[in-house]
Amino acid sequence: MHKVDVKEKARTRDQRILKKWNEEGTFKKSIENRSGKPNFVFFEGPPTANGAPHIGHVLGRVIKDFVPRYKTMKGYRVVRKAGWDTHGLPVELGVEKQLGISGKQDIEKYGVEEFVKKCKDSVFEYEKQWRELTEAIGYWTDLDHPYITLENNYIESVWNILSTIHGKGLLYRGHRVSPYCPCCQTTLSSHEVAQGxxxxxxxxxxxxxxxxxxxxxxxxxxxxxxxxxxxxxxxxxxxxEYARVQQEDGVYIVAKNLVEHVMKGDYTVLSTxxxxxxxxxxxxxxxxxxxxxxxxxxxxxxxxxxxxxxxxxxxxxxxxxxxxxxxxxxxxxxxxxxxxxxxxxxxxxxxxxxxxxxxxxxxxxxxxxxxxxxxxxxxxxxxxxxxxxxxxxxxxxxxxxx
Ligand SMILES: [Zn+2]
Known part of the structure; x- marks a missing residue:
């Protein structure tokens, strides 16, 4: 009699399903089958691929998966575009660490152009692990045609949006008061401030x-x-309530409840x-x-x-x-x-x-x-x-x- 190894079977069930999906092109078919149907557009909020994915990412990706699946079941044609966020501090800090430098001045000494190149090289370092994780959890998204924030057509689309907003007179120049390091010459996030x-x-x-x-x-x-x-x-x-307080050399104005706390020496409260x-x-x-x-x-x-x-x-x-x-x-x-x-x-x-x-x-x-x-x-x-x-x-x- 053929003995079934239940444990082995359980362990590989996900792999068997993935294999079937891959062979039959199930994801692709779920889109093709619905051509002509109303679109439900899904561009992934892009992760950063310069770091390894961790268990926390699974939660986000599972949620990002079941909404498009639900819409697909409701009859929508749901093209799901993956994306990669290649900008920002996580990328720069990773490269700084790798080069053993720190901060704006070090980067300028190293050479901005060369630094940018290093950053670009680093952003897909963990793409393979991301792809493996994405497939392992059965997250359907088009990883072969992602949008990438460092590509000129993406950057230009952002400029185009800004230009449209500006054209409507909705942009103005102002100031934002933030914690700022005069040495690194950069503002810090609240998370960074909390560390120091x-x-x-x-x-x-x-x-x-x-x-x-x-x-x-x-x-x-x-x-x-x-x-x-x-x-x-x-x-x-x-x-x-504020008090006018007489002292030898003049009359001072402070909050009534703080007179005792603020005044040095003898004083007389004249009025409130x-x-x-x-x-x-x-x-x-x-x-x-x-x-x-x-x-x-x-x-x-x-x-x-x-x-x-x-x-x-x-x-x-x-x-x-x-x-x-x-x-x-x-x-x-x-x-x-x-x-x-x-x-x-x-x-x-x-x-x-x-x-x-x-x-x-x-x-x-x-x-x-x-x-x-x-x-x-x-x-x-x-x-x-x-x-x-x-x-x-x-x-x-x-x-x-x-
Ligand atoms: Zn600093």
Whole structure:
């Protein structure tokens, strides 16, 4: 009697079915049989073939398989085009690793042209494994005629789409504030930023902004004094209570709930006011390297709280997302006095050419001399550093299209 090895049979069932599908051209037939029927178009969201596929990819591919199969069973003609994503950081980082280099400057030293060539060579390194996995899980897709993002016809189709959008007047140039490494000269993703936090002690400063009408000083606290030369506006919460506080050398304005926390020495609270009473007032900031259009005024912003600082926020649209949005909403000009290397531009005459993070101490000193500093203290906080080169990251407004 012929004995059936059940285990062996179970192990090879998938292989027997694959063999049958291949021999009979089942996938191809499922499309040909439906010529003239309505199309259901499926272009695969392309994976990157410079790395080996792993079990996580199986989940995505199974989902991408059963929708077209369902549509096929409903009678649609479903041409399924595979694709390869050949661009972006995963490819570049892989080649950097292979060459033992790191970052934009290293790449430029190596030669951009040559680097691009290496990248192109690397992107199909694991194509064979991808094909094997795809077939092994029974995922039907046309791997023989894929679209590839590095091919000119693909790139040109993207340009064509952009041109169409532009033709309709739907593109505009703006800024996006992102964590930025001035050494690698690239923005970092939130995933990358999360890898580089360290507890550090920085110098924080409470700065004085003299109101033109009353001569009172509005106080604003910052853990990044280097952003003060980029200052364009102050934000107060229109619905929050603020106090006018008398001290020997002047009257100061801070959030009512933070008076005790902020004020040094003896003081008397003169009166309290809603933030809205201050909105629209103009003042002189500690640094006046430029005159921001419609700037150096107090604006209302509901994101301002009294949980820390003074309850009044110093705004530098080049270095903060909320700052950027609020200034834009209020029609205040965008100003950036920090270049792509993280150094002050010539406008900032006192610190031109210096790396901004190294200027905190000198900025605070200068404010002290000019009597625009209320107080300073060492402040321990968690700060992000570049995971690649260990430089402190800056929040930096990069010009982009939207
Ligand atoms: Zn870096």
């Amino acid at each position: 936090y360290e507890d550090v002690k920085d110098l924080s400063a409470t700065a004085k902004f003299k109101l033109h009408d009353s001569g009172d000083y509005v106080l604003a606290w910052t853990t990044t004094p280097w952003t003060l030369p980029s200052h364009v506006a102050l934000a107060m919460n229109p619905d929050m 006011h809603k933030g809205s009473e201050f909105v629209g007032q103009s003042y002189t900031p500690p640094f006046t390297y430029f005159k921001p259009e419609k700037g150096n005024i107090i604006v209302g912003a509901s994101f301002v709280t009294d949980s820390s600082g003074t309850g009044i926020v110093h705004m530098a649209p080049a270095h903060g997302e909320d700052d950027y949005k609020t200034c834009r909403e209020n029609g205040i000009s965008f100003v950036s006095v920090v270049n792509a290397q993280g150094r002050y531009t010539d406008e900032v005459t006192d610190f031109a050419g210096r790396f901004v993070k190294d200027c905190d101490l000198d900025i605070v000193k200068m404010m002290s001399e000019k009597e625009t500093l209320y107080s300073k203290e060492k402040y321990e906080h968690s700060y992000p550093f570049c995971w690649r080169c260990k430089s402190p990251l800056l929040y930096y407004a990069m010009e982009s299209w939207f």
